[in-house]
Amino acid sequence: MRLRTIFLFVLPVAILSLYPRVAEQGYLTYTLILILAYSIIGFYYNMLLGNVGIPFLGPMVPYAVGGYTAGYLALNGYNPLIGIVVGSFFAAGSGFAFSLLSNRVRGLYMALYSLVITLFFHQLIVRSDIPAIFHIFVGAIGQNNIPDITLGGFRWRLGDGVAYYYLGILLFVGSAIFLKILLDSRFGVAFKAVRDAEVYAASLGIGIFRVKVIAFLVSSFFIGLSGGFLTIFYQAVGPDILETSNMLLFFSMVVFGGLGTFFGPVVGAFILVPLNNYLTPYGAWRLFAWGLAILFVVLVAPEGAVGKAEHLLRGRSIRGLIGSARAWTRTASGTSTS
Amino acid sequence: MVETALLLPPLLSAIILGSLYALMAMGLTLIYSTIRILNFAHGAFFMAGAYIVWWLNTPESATRLFGTVIPVSGLQIPLFVAVIPAVIIIFGAGVVTQKALILPLIRKPNTLITTLVATLALATILESVATVIFGGGRFSYAQELVVGNVRLGELIVTYVEIIQFAVAIGVLVALYLFLKKSRIGIGMRAVAQDLDAASLCGIDTQTVYLLTFGIGAALAALAGFLLTNTIFLSPSVGATPLTIAFIVVVFGGIGSVPGTVIASYVVALVQQYVTLLLDPSWGLSFAFILMIAVLIIRPRGLFGFKET
Amino acid sequence: MLVLENVRSGYGQVEVLKGVSFEIKKGEYAAIIGANGHGKTTILRTASGLLRPSSGKVKFDGEDITGMPAYKVAEKGLIHIPEGARLFPQMTVQENLVAGAFAKSSWRNKAKNLARVYQLFPNIAERKNQLALTLSGGERQTVAIARGLMAENVKLLMIDEPSAGLAPILIDEVYEKIGEIRKTGVGVLVVEQSPKRIADCDCIYLIENGEVRMQGSAREVLESKEVMQAYLGS
Numbered sequence: 001m002r003l004r005t006i007f008l009f010v011l012p013v014a015i016l017s018l019y020p021r022v023a024e025q026g027y028l029t030y031t032l033i034l035i036l037a038y039s040i041i042g043f044y045y046n047m048l049l050g051n052v053g054i055p056f057l058g059p060m061v062p063y064a065v066g067g068y069t070a071g072y073l074a075l076n077g078y079n080p081l082i083g084i085v086v087g088s089f090f091a092a093g094s095g096f097a098f099s100l101l102s103n104r105v106r107g108l109y110m111a112l113y114s115l116v117i118t119l120f121f122h123q124l125i126v127r128s129d130i131p132a133i134f135h136i137f138v139g140a141i142g143q144n145n146i147p148d149i150t151l152g153g154f155r156w157r158l159g160d161g162v163a164y165y166y167l168g169i170l171l172f173v174g175s176a177i178f179l180k181i182l183l184d185s186r187f188g189v190a191f192k193a194v195r196d197a198e199v200y201a202a203s204l205g206i207g208i209f210r211v212k213v214i215a216f217l218v219s220s221f222f223i224g225l226s227g228g229f230l231t232i233f234y235q236a237v238g239p240d241i242l243e244t245s246n247m248l249l250f251f252s253m254v255v256f257g258g259l260g261t262f263f264g265p266v267v268g269a270f271i272l273v274p275l276n277n278y279l280t281p282y283g284a285w286r287l288f289a290w291g292l293a294i295l296f297v298v299l300v301a302p303e304g305a306v307g308k309a310e311h312l313l314r315g316r317s318i319r320g321l322i323g324s325a326r327a328w329t330r331t332a333s334g335t336s337t338s
Numbered sequence: 339m340v341e342t343a344l345l346l347p348p349l350l351s352a353i354i355l356g357s358l359y360a361l362m363a364m365g366l367t368l369i370y371s372t373i374r375i376l377n378f379a380h381g382a383f384f385m386a387g388a389y390i391v392w393w394l395n396t397p398e399s400a401t402r403l404f405g406t407v408i409p410v411s412g413l414q415i416p417l418f419v420a421v422i423p424a425v426i427i428i429f430g431a432g433v434v435t436q437k438a439l440i441l442p443l444i445r446k447p448n449t450l451i452t453t454l455v456a457t458l459a460l461a462t463i464l465e466s467v468a469t470v471i472f473g474g475g476r477f478s479y480a481q482e483l484v485v486g487n488v489r490l491g492e493l494i495v496t497y498v499e500i501i502q503f504a505v506a507i508g509v510l511v512a513l514y515l516f517l518k519k520s521r522i523g524i525g526m527r528a529v530a531q532d533l534d535a536a537s538l539c540g541i542d543t544q545t546v547y548l549l550t551f552g553i554g555a556a557l558a559a560l561a562g563f564l565l566t567n568t569i570f571l572s573p574s575v576g577a578t579p580l581t582i583a584f585i586v587v588v589f590g591g592i593g594s595v596p597g598t599v600i601a602s603y604v605v606a607l608v609q610q611y612v613t614l615l616l617d618p619s620w621g622l623s624f625a626f627i628l629m630i631a632v633l634i635i636r637p638r639g640l641f642g643f644k645e646t
Numbered sequence: 647m648l649v650l651e652n653v654r655s656g657y658g659q660v661e662v663l664k665g666v667s668f669e670i671k672k673g674e675y676a677a678i679i680g681a682n683g684h685g686k687t688t689i690l691r692t693a694s695g696l697l698r699p700s701s702g703k704v705k706f707d708g709e710d711i712t713g714m715p716a717y718k719v720a721e722k723g724l725i726h727i728p729e730g731a732r733l734f735p736q737m738t739v740q741e742n743l744v745a746g747a748f749a750k751s752s753w754r755n756k757a758k759n760l761a762r763v764y765q766l767f768p769n770i771a772e773r774k775n776q777l778a779l780t781l782s783g784g785e786r787q788t789v790a791i792a793r794g795l796m797a798e799n800v801k802l803l804m805i806d807e808p809s810a811g812l813a814p815i816l817i818d819e820v821y822e823k824i825g826e827i828r829k830t831g832v833g834v835l836v837v838e839q840s841p842k843r844i845a846d847c848d849c850i851y852l853i854e855n856g857e858v859r860m861q862g863s864a865r866e867v868l869e870s871k872e873v874m875q876a877y878l879g880s
Contacts, residue, residue: 055450105637108376108450108592113633116584120626127619244577248462251455259448284469291463298456299439302446521753528734528745534696535732537716538725540749540797544715 009176009263016169029165033233035273036168040175040226042253042265044219047179050260051188052215053195054102055111058118059223059250060242061098062091064125064137066224067231067241071143074232080149084228091224092217099216103209115247122242137239146235164233171229175222180262182218191215245287249276252294258304267305343492348610354499356606357506360599362561362579363586364510365554371593372530372550375440375449378457380558380583381576382464383428387559388566388575389468390424391417396480408472417483421563425556432555433548435460440551441544461576468573476570483567502564509560510599513553517595526550530593578622585629591639601640604628647672647802647833648693648724653702655692662688664856665702670802670849675828676835677844679867680853686837687729689853690804694726695719707801721749723801729810729837731790733778739789740774746796755798763792766826784816791823802833809843817843844868 016032045059066087073083098114105113125137149156149163156163182188190211193201202208231237240246253272257264275293279286301308362384369377395417396410439460443452484497517523528536529546537543558576566575582605590601608628609621632639648670656662662685670676678686691697693704695716704712706724720726733742743763747756764771767788773781781789787808794803808824809817821843828834838844850867852860860867 049451055454057454101633104633108370109588109637111376111450111454112584112588112592113629113637116581116588116626116629119581119584120623120630123623123626244458245462248455248458251458255452255455259451284466284474287462287466288470291459291461291466294459295439295456295463298452298459299442302443302448302452521748524741524745525748527737528748531734531736532732534716535728535734536745537696538694538720538728538732539746539793540717540720540752541745542715542717 013169013173017166029161031274031277033161033165033168034230034277035269036172037226037230037233038249038253038269038273039172039266041223041250042257042269043175043179044222045250046254046257046259046261046265047183047191048215048219049254051183051195052191052212054212054215055107055114056098056102056216057111057115057247058098058121059219060246061118061121062094062220062224063227063246064121064237064239064241065094066091066227067237068137068143069224070228071146071231071237074146075143080147080232084225084232087228087231088221088225091227092221094224095216095218095220096213098220099209099213102212102216118242118247122239125242126239143231143238144236146232146237148235149232161233164229168229171225175225178222183262187211187214248290248294252290254304255294255302256297256304258307258310259302261304261306261310264304264306271305344614346493348614349607350493350495352603352606352610354503355610356603357503357510358561358565359579359582359586359606360510360602361506361557361564363583363590363598363602364513364595365557365561366583366587367590367592367595367598368526368550368557369554370587371595372526373436373440373444373547375444375453376457377551377554378454378580379435379460379464380554381580382461383431383555383558383576384562384565384579385468385571385573385576386431386464386562387421387424387428387556388562388571389472390427390559391420391563392477392479392566392571394420394423396477400480408475414480417479417481417563417567421560424563425559428559429552429556432552435555436548436551441547465573465576472573474573476572478570479567498567502567505560505564509557513557514595522546522549582622582625585625587639588629589632589639591641594639594641597639597641647674647707648835649703649705650689650693651703651705653689653692653699653704655688655697655699655702657688657697661700662856663692663699666853666856666858667702668851668858668861670833670835672801673828673831673833674848675833675846676849676851677847677864678835678837678851678853679839679844680859684853685856686853687806688856690726690728690806690835690837693719693804694724696726717749720797721751723797723799725794725797725800725803727790727794727803727805727808729806731786733781733786733789733793735779736777738775738777739770739781742778742789743774743793743796746793747798749797752796752798756796759796759798763795766795767792767823783811784813784819787812787816787820788823791820791827795827800832802835803827804835804837806837807839808836809838 041059041063048054048056048059066084069087069090070080070083073086074080098117101113101117102110156167183191190201190206193204193206194208194211198208227241249272253265253268255268256272257266257268276286276290279289282289297304303311362380365383366377366380369375369380393409394411394413394415397414398410398412400410435457439456440453443449443456446452482498483501487494487496488500515523517527525536525541525546526549528539528541529543529550533543536546561579562576565579569575586601586605587598589605590597590599605625605628608624612624613621650666650668653663653666654661666685666689678689680686688697692699693706695711695714695718698713702712703710706719706722709722711719711722711724716726734745737745740760743760744756747753747759752759764774770785770789770792773785778786778789787810791803791805791808794800805824808820812820824834824836836844844850845864845868847864849861850864851858852867860870
């Protein structure tokens, strides 16, 4: 395993796993659970946006589908964990619907249509007279008092939700590994091909539509997984998750960390989720600070935090290589050129 | 069967609303067709224009709303005068936005996504500033623009509605003439159709960008003022008009001026008649459904151009 | 009139021009030839300001215009007619021409310039209210050149591939017009493929791999057998 992976990934995860044994900070546990969940969303939204290059403005939809489905099943007596899994599959289904869209439109039109469809969806579920299929969305109030997970004979919310914490780590690690495998596989190559040179890729025989469908299915599955997890954790969900303020949060994570980088969204989540929580009591000022921060990042470092770091490190190592190469040639030729 | 007498009021409303939608969506279309970016802050400019007018117009006595003091200028400038500085200020805001926000991003990669995020962030900032200054309450103007109404056969039209219609149409016609005949207008159209060729004709494309964004924002601000004579003003008042503007440009084809105008009336008609036949809450939803139909049949909209 | 000194230019990471130098004198008729992709169009784009050179200087009429934005360069009288005409598709012929007179000094005299241009190119006067995208290839090329001439004080006209995609008889007409333009004292620089047309040039430059490989009078260059075979087919 590469040194960088150990440093950036394995070590922090190990620390995180040990953390609750050492500390008893309920609020910190809560925040970490959120960070883990949002990182998953960040991973896969970043994959869609940055790796495949599809300007998709509706990630809130699979999130909502996953969340509401999990909540609905939990409210109707099923094990919430089953609810989360089923929710993920339904979320993937909603992703499939959007993939059909991607076959029809690209670029700006894709952005516009996906956004407007999401707004439409929001409009639809706040109605009180919606058709039966949407009954799981139950209007403006959403779902409340969703039951807790009780696997293993105890209510998971006890002890500051430590059980959720470990589940969160499990889901985080699982989704991260899956993403890495996916991006390293021929699918990862196909994603980049679709992003950078679609026509050329098509001429090489890569099924463009198939690649997009898979991208949407996978990303929606995991976004829905996180949505289901958070819904069960919060024990509630409402139509406000479909609003543009939520889209801004998802976007911010990805842009902050670095579009197209791997760990970027995690960094983004680590910074933005606690920031969001910290600022919540300040009402409108929270949004103000948020907007300002995003604006700053987009203008100063659009490649994101991780992108900027990579940029700086790469520069260093190249200079270092050149320096050592020069030194080598000097000694090898026996003369000193100064 | 529905009586003809019932069919006319929605038509009238659609004509008035359609003109306002066109005014709103036109700014979006102009900005996209010339600068090639989607301005998410358009709804915020709409809202800001209305607040500036409100601030200039509302008397001190009205400030003790909700038990808290809401800042007003106390100048009590009449509405139809106050709209002028409001539009000019928002024009300036548009110019600054283009220069400070959009220009740096155009030169870097991923322009579509970064400008989207940047304008969305700007919208968030403007909305939160409005909330901080004015609170989240719903306002209306201290006086009606013009009091009274007129009868057209069996229909009743308020003078306010007539003014909304007249101003919207007037400005749109003026805009059309400006684009068609004036030197700057021709320059704007040239930049929209071929950037390099426009430069080679001696057209300063950077200045055209600034003016275009300014004009787009100003149109939104004007639409904001006009519409808030009949709907409440609040920090989130721009959200629905922005959504409608998006539907309009998707339907009419973003980048097409005639498409935007026609689509505005179609969307307004659909909304009004659905409201008549079903209920108001379905009005917007049907506009969405219309847009999905467009997606299936002709994704680039009625008059849209294919993505190059 | 137009001087390039050791100009290096390109697109992003790709350097196309690797140190190009030449001088076009006032009123001269010059041509740039060479195989595709070797930098002919890049030279024009760098001179007119669409591209900024990474090093070197561009001077026009004694003034240093290196890095000057394209619209300012056009105002100075250096007019670039780009490859493929690049008319404004949704505008009529007349609107396209009027756009060409955008610069303040030209706009004042746009009626006069319009009349002058219609006199020079009577066949497009007939089509003045037709949309540019409905025109044929030859008409488009004519309108493009006419649009360039709408500027008030054209000193040097640079035309990128005036004969591209045109039937021979139309090419004849285009070059006839170029001749008439030259008679008014305007310098002309063409980028061309066909050797036949540039035989009466004062000076020809051969571009290979982003450098001036050879330059000389029309006779010297065109009679060089290697040039003929290597770059112009035969």
